[in-house]
Amino acid sequence: MITAEAVIDLNALRHNYARLKEISRCNRVIAVIKGDAYGHCAVEVAKALDIADTFAVSRIEEAMELRTAGIQQPILLLEGCFCREDLAVASELNFQTVIHDKTQLEDLVAIRLSQPIITWLKVDTGMHRLGVQPGDVSEYVERLSNSSNIKGEINFVSHFSCADDKESSVTQHQIDVFESVIADFPGAKSIANSAGILFWDLAHFDQVRAGIALYGISPDENSIGSEYGLKPVMTLQSKLISVREHGAGKPVGYGEIWKSSTPTKIGVVAMGYGDGYPRLAPSGTPIWVNGREVPIVGRVSMDMITVDLGLDSQDRVGDSVEFWGENLPIEKVANEVGTIPYELTIKLTKRVVKTYKAL
Numbered sequence: 221m222i223t224a225e226a227v228i229d230l231n232a233l234r235h236n237y238a239r240l241k242e243i244s245r246c247n248r249v250i251a252v253i254k255g256d257a258y259g260h261c262a263v264e265v266a267k268a269l270d271i272a273d274t275f276a277v278s279r280i281e282e283a284m285e286l287r288t289a290g291i292q293q294p295i296l297l298l299e300g301c302f303c304r305e306d307l308a309v310a311s312e313l314n315f316q317t318v319i320h321d322k323t324q325l326e327d328l329v330a331i332r333l334s335q336p337i338i339t340w341l342k343v344d345t346g347m348h349r350l351g352v353q354p355g356d357v358s359e360y361v362e363r364l365s366n367s368s369n370i371k372g373e374i375n376f377v378s379h380f381s382c383a384d385d386k387e388s389s390v391t392q393h394q395i396d397v398f399e400s401v402i403a404d405f406p407g408a409k410s411i412a413n414s415a416g417i418l419f420w421d422l423a424h425f426d427q428v429r430a431g432i433a434l435y436g437i438s439p440d441e442n443s444i445g446s447e448y449g450l451k452p453v454m455t456l457q458s459k460l461i462s463v464r465e466h467g468a469g470k471p472v473g474y475g476e477i478w479k480s481s482t483p484t485k486i487g488v489v490a491m492g493y494g495d496g497y498p499r500l501a502p503s504g505t506p507i508w509v510n511g512r513e514v515p516i517v518g519r520v521s522m523d524m525i526t527v528d529l530g531l532d533s534q535d536r537v538g539d540s541v542e543f544w545g546e547n548l549p550i551e552k553v554a555n556e557v558g559t560i561p562y563e564l565t566i567k568l569t570k571r572v573v574k575t576y577k578a579l
């Protein structure tokens with residue numbers, strides 16, 4: 221019997237891609253599938269997204285894995301190539317690269333590539349993590365324009381630091397900086413992540429980069445994906461492996477961190493931090509059992525979680541439980557745990573069986 225299982229709904233995925241395309245109107249939508257598609261399996265996700273314009277990943281190994289699996293769309297390396305050898309691979313396998321600093325610039329103009337590659341110049345509009353300073357953009361463009369390694373126009377990319385905060389003035393400022401720096405250049409422009417797509421109309425430019433929203437999840441902790449017409453792609457579920465009578469005043473699990481105040485029934489579920497469920501999930505974190513939410517009680521173990529089913533509950537061994545997904549928004553679980561949904565989905569371990577709802 222399969223217990224810990226992540227059901228990946230590929231119809232929901234395709235729906236979300238189409239929905240994001242609709243929201244961002246005429247733009248190309250780059251599907252961000254780094255980190256094994258945020259834990260959803262990059263190859264399966266890419267295969268299901270035959271409608272996607274472009275994919276984006278963070279490491280060249282991720283891009284190579286997609287090519288090996290037969291994925292033919294353009295693939296953007298979000299942080300570019302990290303050395304000259306990677307540039308040669310990128311040229312050969314038709315990856316798009318990013319230039320965010322001097323070292324990358326020097327490598328790209330010095331090397332002789334078999335085929336020129338599509339290149340994005342990353343501008344630091346305020347994140348101050350990667351990117352060239354606005355005042356240096358012209359110089360970079362000039363150096364790159366003179367190189368025979370560049371295919372087409374030089375494109376421009378930047379990244380938001382606070383786009384999930386609708387009240388913050390930082391995002392509009394970043395948009396203004398981006399606009400003023402790139403206004404005179406003909407290449408494609410892209411600054412919006414999921415939060416940019418959903419919350420900042422003026423951030424859409426030519427191409428948008430959809431990560432978390434593609435998986436049906438809101439980038440903002442105060443809302444859930446369905447509010448934007450998105451559908452959850454992953455449902456994490458498992459089974460009850462024991463239901464036990466539990467007396468008042470008795471603790472449960474490691475460290476005795478929780479005691480029942482009344483007689484109740486404790487359900488034991490086959491799921492733990494060994495599956496990637498967060499060990500720091502506090503007592504009270506909800507899971508979904510037979511049509512209702514019940515609280516986790518006691519410490520999350522490697523292989524098991526204990527839940528308070530209630531004295532009158534009828535739940536039985538073998539019943540299905542859901543940790544997040546179709547019935548229980550992952551945004552809510554992440555809030556309870558004190559993290560973000562990105563971290564929850566990406567940290568699932570290989571012990572969790574992935575199954576795919578067919579197209």
Ligand SMILES: *Cc1c(COP(=O)(O)O)cnc(C)c1O
Nearest residue numbers: 252298379413414429430431432
């Ligand atoms: C991860 C990433 C994205 C996608 O971000 P989401 O918040 O998941 O939409 C977009 N752009 C860059 C550069 C990234 O690294």
